[in-house]
Amino acid sequence: MIDIESNVVQALYDIRDPQRWNLKRLAGILQQKFEYERMPFTLVLTDSTGKRLDYYGVVNGENLLDDSYSVPMGFLDGHRLTVYYTFPWKYFFILEWRYMIMVWGGIFLLGSCIFMLFRIIRQNKKRMENLELFVQALNHDLKSPINDLKMKLYLIQKESVAPFSPQQQELYTLAQTKTGKLLDSIDKLLQDSIDYKGLHVEMKELEISTFIQQLTEDWQRSVTGEKEIKLQVSMQMENTLIRADAYHLSRAIWNLLENAWKYSDDRVQIDITCRRIGRYVEISVKDNGRGIDKSELKNVFKRNYRIVKGENRKVKGYGLGLSYVMMIARAHGGRVWVESDWGKGCNFVIRIKA
Numbered sequence: 001m002i003d004i005e006s007n008v009v010q011a012l013y014d015i016r017d018p019q020r021w022n023l024k025r026l027a028g029i030l031q032q033k034f035e036y037e038r039m040p041f042t043l044v045l046t047d048s049t050g051k052r053l054d055y056y057g058v059v060n061g062e063n064l065l066d067d068s069y070s071v072p073m074g075f076l077d078g079h080r081l082t083v084y085y086t087f088p089w090k091y092f093f094i095l096e097w098r099y100m101i102m103v104w105g106g107i108f109l110l111g112s113c114i115f116m117l118f119r120i121i122r123q124n125k126k127r128m129e130n131l132e133l134f135v136q137a138l139n140h141d142l143k144s145p146i147n148d149l150k151m152k153l154y155l156i157q158k159e160s161v162a163p164f165s166p167q168q169q170e171l172y173t174l175a176q177t178k179t180g181k182l183l184d185s186i187d188k189l190l191q192d193s194i195d196y197k198g199l200h201v202e203m204k205e206l207e208i209s210t211f212i213q214q215l216t217e218d219w220q221r222s223v224t225g226e227k228e229i230k231l232q233v234s235m236q237m238e239n240t241l242i243r244a245d246a247y248h249l250s251r252a253i254w255n256l257l258e259n260a261w262k263y264s265d266d267r268v269q270i271d272i273t274c275r276r277i278g279r280y281v282e283i284s285v286k287d288n289g290r291g292i293d294k295s296e297l298k299n300v301f302k303r304n305y306r307i308v309k310g311e312n313r314k315v316k317g318y319g320l321g322l323s324y325v326m327m328i329a330r331a332h333g334g335r336v337w338v339e340s341d342w343g344k345g346c347n348f349v350i351r352i353k354a
Contacts, residue, residue, distance in 0.1 A: 048078030242354035260287035
């Protein structure tokens with residue numbers, strides 16, 4: 001241990017003996033290693049104030065290289081020896097090629113995963129759009145014949161020469177009830193499919209006057225004879241061309257007409273008004289039904305929410321219709337609201353960008 005310490009102390013004092021220690025001699029030792037690795041370097045000797053005393057290297061002392069490493073030289077004078085060097089990229093690649101392969105491999109793998117994820121998302125989006133078209137077609141194909149069947153059942157009873165016997169009346173009532181439940185189940189199927197995949201709207205140019213006229217005629221045929229219905233349409237707009245999804249907008253208005261009919265007494269008055277307000281089009285459906293208590297208004301658009309007050313208890317349903325209407329309005333860049341009070345009817349307003 002004493003011999004080692006004495007050698008270290010002697011080495012630190014060798015700087016004071018230029019015969020035993022100088023920059024050229026040290027550079028000769030370093031050059032064997034650095035030239036093998038092709039690393040240019042410069043040695044610089046400075047005093048305790050940072051003044052340069054000497055330098056040796058392959059470059060001019062005024063043009064020092066990228067990196068450096070310094071050590072103190074001796075205890076008395078405070079000299080410092082600094083080596084400046086450039087670390088070649090080639091040598092870096094030789095040392096780190098394994099890690100670089102891992103990094104680039106990881107980047108490639110991550111990029112591949114992102115690409116595959118993006119591709120899967122696009123494929124799923126296409127499948128969902130196709131599924132929505134299928135559900136819409138299925139909804140229409142199922143409801144149309146059932147509505148026709150329901151209307152024909154009513155006409156059979158109305159045009160019957162002799163009154164129904166108790167057994168016939170029971171069968172008629174059962175058939176009407178079953179067809180009504182089947183229509184509700186089809187609506188629930190449509191709503192559940194929308195909740196699963198989200199609502200996709202396809203905006204196209206639409207002539208609102210013809211659209212409303214055809215819709216109201218179809219709806220009135222579906223409920224003919226069950227109640228006395230008076231329906232009026234007021235088109236308070238000059239430019240009747242709008243951009244909307246015809247299918248979903250028709251379902252929204254149909255839902256409001258159904259509610260107006262369900263929650264009214266035997267004489268139903270419905271007024272539909274269309275008007276432009278700036279960039280928006282408002283479609284209001286006003287009825288003379290039982291209305292909604294003001295305390296209930298904030299909840300009517302919630303999913304599965306139903307008002308079970310008075311005669312409304314007799315109305316069957318899942319509480320899905322108005323939440324669906326709200327989704328359609330929002331998908332069109334708008335909103336829906338209701339103005340009502342108990343016993344004063346309802347005025348539902350759909351506002352959409354058009």
